[in-house]
Amino acid sequence: MGLQPLEFGDCLTDSPFFREKLHEHEKELERTSKAIKNLIQHGNKVLEAAKQLSVAQKQFAKDLTEFNFETINNQQTDDERIIAHSLQEFGKIITAIEEERQVMLNMASEQFVKPLETFRKENIGAAKEEKKVFDKQTTKFCQSLERYLNMKNKVNESTLQEADASLEMERRGFYQASMKYVLKLHEVQEKKKFEFVEILLGFMYSWLTFYHQGHEASQDFKPFMIDCQQRLQKTRESFECTKEQAEQLMNKMLEVRGTGQMVSAMKPMDQSGTIKGFTRQGYLYLMERKALGTTWTKYYCQYKKDNKEFFMILYNQLGGKMSPPEKMVLDQCIRRASESIEKRFCFDVIVKEKQNLTMTFQALSEEDRRLWLDAMDGKEPIYNPPSIAKSEDTFLDDIGFVFIKKCLAAIENRGLHEQGLYRVVGVNSKVQKLINLGLDRKKAEKLSFEDPGVWETKTITSAVKSYLRSLPEPLMGFRYHNDFMKAAKHESKRLRILDIHKLVHKLPDAQFEMLEILIGHLSRVASESDKNKMTVANLGVCFGPTLMRPEEETMAAIMDIKFCNIVVEILINNYDEIFGSQPEDVDPSSRKVLRKHYDPSQKTTAAKTSSAANNSRPVNSTPVLSREQGAIGGHIYSNSAPVHPSAKSRSTRPVQIYNANTGGFETHSSTSGSSDSLNTPKNNHHPRQAATSPQLDSRRRGSNSSAPLYSNISAIGEKPVWARVGPSPGPPLKANRYALNVAGAESPTFGSVKKRSSNDFSSSMNSSMQSSMTGSVGGLSNSSIGPKPKRLARALYRCKAENPTELSFEANQLIHNVRPSREPGWLEGTSCGKTGLLPENYVEFID
Numbered sequence: 001m002g003l004q005p006l007e008f009g010d011c012l013t014d015s016p017f018f019r020e021k022l023h024e025h026e027k028e029l030e031r032t033s034k035a036i037k038n039l040i041q042h043g044n045k046v047l048e049a050a051k052q053l054s055v056a057q058k059q060f061a062k063d064l065t066e067f068n069f070e071t072i073n074n075q076q077t078d079d080e081r082i083i084a085h086s087l088q089e090f091g092k093i094i095t096a097i098e099e100e101r102q103v104m105l106n107m108a109s110e111q112f113v114k115p116l117e118t119f120r121k122e123n124i125g126a127a128k129e130e131k132k133v134f135d136k137q138t139t140k141f142c143q144s145l146e147r148y149l150n151m152k153n154k155v156n157e158s159t160l161q162e163a164d165a166s167l168e169m170e171r172r173g174f175y176q177a178s179m180k181y182v183l184k185l186h187e188v189q190e191k192k193k194f195e196f197v198e199i200l201l202g203f204m205y206s207w208l209t210f211y212h213q214g215h216e217a218s219q220d221f222k223p224f225m226i227d228c229q230q231r232l233q234k235t236r237e238s239f240e241c242t243k244e245q246a247e248q249l250m251n252k253m254l255e256v257r258g259t260g261q262m263v264s265a266m267k268p269m270d271q272s273g274t275i276k277g278f279t280r281q282g283y284l285y286l287m288e289r290k291a292l293g294t295t296w297t298k299y300y301c302q303y304k305k306d307n308k309e310f311f312m313i314l315y316n317q318l319g320g321k322m323s324p325p326e327k328m329v330l331d332q333c334i335r336r337a338s339e340s341i342e343k344r345f346c347f348d349v350i351v352k353e354k355q356n357l358t359m360t361f362q363a364l365s366e367e368d369r370r371l372w373l374d375a376m377d378g379k380e381p382i383y384n385p386p387s388i389a390k391s392e393d394t395f396l397d398d399i400g401f402v403f404i405k406k407c408l409a410a411i412e413n414r415g416l417h418e419q420g421l422y423r424v425v426g427v428n429s430k431v432q433k434l435i436n437l438g439l440d441r442k443k444a445e446k447l448s449f450e451d452p453g454v455w456e457t458k459t460i461t462s463a464v465k466s467y468l469r470s471l472p473e474p475l476m477g478f479r480y481h482n483d484f485m486k487a488a489k490h491e492s493k494r495l496r497i498l499d500i501h502k503l504v505h506k507l508p509d510a511q512f513e514m515l516e517i518l519i520g521h522l523s524r525v526a527s528e529s530d531k532n533k534m535t536v537a538n539l540g541v542c543f544g545p546t547l548m549r550p551e552e553e554t555m556a557a558i559m560d561i562k563f564c565n566i567v568v569e570i571l572i573n574n575y576d577e578i579f580g581s582q583p584e585d586v587d588p589s590s591r592k593v594l595r596k597h598y599d600p601s602q603k604t605t606a607a608k609t610s611s612a613a614n615n616s617r618p619v620n621s622t623p624v625l626s627r628e629q630g631a632i633g634g635h636i637y638s639n640s641a642p643v644h645p646s647a648k649s650r651s652t653r654p655v656q657i658y659n660a661n662t663g664g665f666e667t668h669s670s671t672s673g674s675s676d677s678l679n680t681p682k683n684n685h686h687p688r689q690a691a692t693s694p695q696l697d698s699r700r701r702g703s704n705s706s707a708p709l710y711s712n713i714s715a716i717g718e719k720p721v722w723a724r725v726g727p728s729p730g731p732p733l734k735a736n737r738y739a740l741n742v743a744g745a746e747s748p749t750f751g752s753v754k755k756r757s758s759n760d761f762s763s764s765m766n767s768s769m770q771s772s773m774t775g776s777v778g779g780l781s782n783s784s785i786g787p788k789p790k791r792l793a794r795a796l797y798r799c800k801a802e803n804p805t806e807l808s809f810e811a812n813q814l815i816h817n818v819r820p821s822r823e824p825g826w827l828e829g830t831s832c833g834k835t836g837l838l839p840e841n842y843v844e845f846i847d
Contacts, residue, residue, distance in 0.1 A: 011178035064091035075489040079231040100213040112203040130184040137177035144170040279305035280375040285362040333376035403438035410449035415457035426459035478551040488563040502583040523575040540565035793818040793843040807836040
């Protein structure tokens with residue numbers, strides 16, 4: 001119920017009802033005063049609590065910022081670094097929000113507390129002052145009225161007139177005080193509606209501005225949080241993979257331990273990721289003679305066989321205190337006879353520092369003592385782990401290539417949009433059945449993926465992973481595993497790509513070929529990640545442990561699986577660069593000849609034809625010279641190695657041939673089995689004519705090979721024709737920059753061969769043509785050429801390139817990695833990141 005209005009007319013009558021109204025207004029004013037006091041009191045508490053919260057939040061943010069992640073291994077992935085750095089980002093965002101809170105709190109006293117206090121004092125306090133005046137005038141008027149009414153009739157007239165005037169004055173004062181009081185009460189009640197609320201509104205604006213600033217900060221921080229969430233999910237998946245690998249290793253060790261072969265199952269000392277290089281290590285008990293008898297003290301001992309260094313560390317797991325190691329040089333080790341000592345498993349060690357002192361050690365078991373004796377007395381130590389039952393190994397042979405190509409083509413034809421591709425696992429029995437069928441030469445031709453009901457996509461993907469996982473050596477090899485790990489741990493992302501680019505091109509041809517096919521397929525899978533949910537990161541988790549694994553299974557290696565995943569991610573993200581171009585700063589003689597990127601969906605038929613041809617052709621019908629054989633030099637005869645499918649698939653590569661008639665380069669497919677690709681359509685020469693010209697072959701090679709080499713030159717389906725490849729008896733043929741002219745009526749005229757990459761021009765044209773005609777896998781012309789020294793040179797004159805394979809440079813410009821070229825009068829060098837040819841007489845060496 002609201003208050004009744006106070007009328008000025010009621011001030012004249014001053015009725016009891018008017019007085020009751022005044023009392024109601026006064027009570028409301030008192031309640032308002034108390035409520036404002038409570039607001040101020042509780043508001044101060046809120047502000048104080050907010051200040052304490054701000055202090056606590058800032059301390060919390062400081063703890064987050066100073067939190068330090070200690071990770072296993074010294075190297076971290078980009079995801080791990082960002083996740084570790086995320087706590088600092090969390091601390092920064094909290095600090096930024098608390099700074100806004102501090103601004104709000106600093107303004108709260110001026111915007112909230114003081115205005116409320118002022119409103120209470122100036123308005124409610126003024127009303128109370130008016131009440132005092134009103135009460136005083138009421139008292140005076142009432143007293144004057146009583147005195148006036150108590151006067152008797154006997155009083156003279158002048159006195160009565162004076163009393164009338166005095167009463168009238170008191171009445172006027174009372175009316176005036178009464179009306180002012182009523183007016184003030186109305187003003188206070190009305191001011192509560194705008195002035196009082198306006199103060200609170202300003203405070204709410206300030207408070208909500210802080211929340212708005214927090215919202216804006218959260219919106220700015222939201223992309224980082226989303227990215228961090230994705231990285232956390234990726235790291236969680238990597239952990240699941242790592243956990244599975246670690247459990248498998250643990251179970252394997254426990255199984256070996258159960259067979260009593262624990263010690264011999266692991267490489268000595270290599271099972272530890274902290275200390276390496278020791279032949280043998282473990283706990284031994286040393287017998288120490290004292291005055292009252294002998295005691296056996298536990299030591300952790302390490303032994304290096306190469307320099308016979310023996311280390312003893314006094315340590316007991318129960319005490320936990322480690323003492324400095326004591327180093328000695330072993331002189332001899334003798335097994336202690338059982339009847340000579342009460343303890344079992346004992347042996348004596350004599351060191352050079354104490355020739356007259358024999359130290360007696362007790363091993364942990366008979367097997368442990370035997371291994372210590374084997375390591376110390378020069379016997380052959382047992383390093384290799386015992387053979388553990390594994391699944392049947394598969395080999396990277398021609399039928400394996402056909403099988404993988406069929407599987408990838410089937411996946412791309414019908415499974416690219418299936419969610420969880422390569423993550424959803426197929427039934428193990430079906431997977432094994434598919435592998436057995438696909439790798440059986442007699443049954444492989446009958447394998448068909450046309451009916452999805454027979455072979456599900458998840459069965460095919462699981463078969464691909466199982467095949468690659470069961471290779472005796474992982475697809476990316478043991479030899480370069482550590483190099484790949486180092487490359488993935490580079491701080492610079494560009495250095496990672498460059499190093500991995502070089503390492504991939506160092507892989508053997510078959511592994512390189514299969515890797516190129518697989519990574520190209522995975523890049524196409526990743527391009528459909530919006531549908532199949534298989535991002536590059538997910539594919540890295542699936543194929544990291546499959547394509548890469550260390551030769552030795554350790555916990556340190558398992559913790560490095562995340563870097564294997566990074567290597568696969570880099571290969572997928574940079575597929576065109578890594579497999580479509582040659583790496584920089586690589587000796588041209590060791591470079592691979594690139595081919596067009598493989599598309600399995602277009603080559604399924606070709607794969608079937610190739611498989612059928614391989615099955616029907618005799619093993620030794622098409623002999624070729626392998627790269628390993630070609631690297632030996634001397635007299636080499638190879639008539640038994642079958643044509644590898646990888647060699648055939650890699651043999652069709654685009655090359656550019658200079659046409660002297662048109663003055664330009666034409667792109668052709670160079671086929672290793674014949675020289676058709678080198679003949680222009682106008683040259684009506686049969687490939688056999690070029691293949692059976694040993695004189696041309698010899699001149700093309702020049703004098704690079706001191707010993708005569710023999711290369712089998714034949715097209716597929718033709719009889720073998722042997723050509724003698726050796727030094728030419730005449731002077732070497734002078735090379736020309738733009739054309740290769742060969743005299744002779746029966747010798748066709750060829751254009752200048754130019755590889756796709758201008759950096760490869762420096763490898764001999766003669767070698768390229770020879771490898772195209774002969775089908776040599778290893779590049780025979782490079783077999784006897786060692787690495788050329790690379791030097792620093794200074795340009796004497798300005799040179800402008802007339803060909804994309806030549807360098808342009810200014811006078812006095814430095815040119816790096818300068819080395820001899822196969823073309824007379826020309827050198828190879830690198831300038832401004834480009835490698836090409838430069839005239840020999842235009843530069844001088846300065847190193």
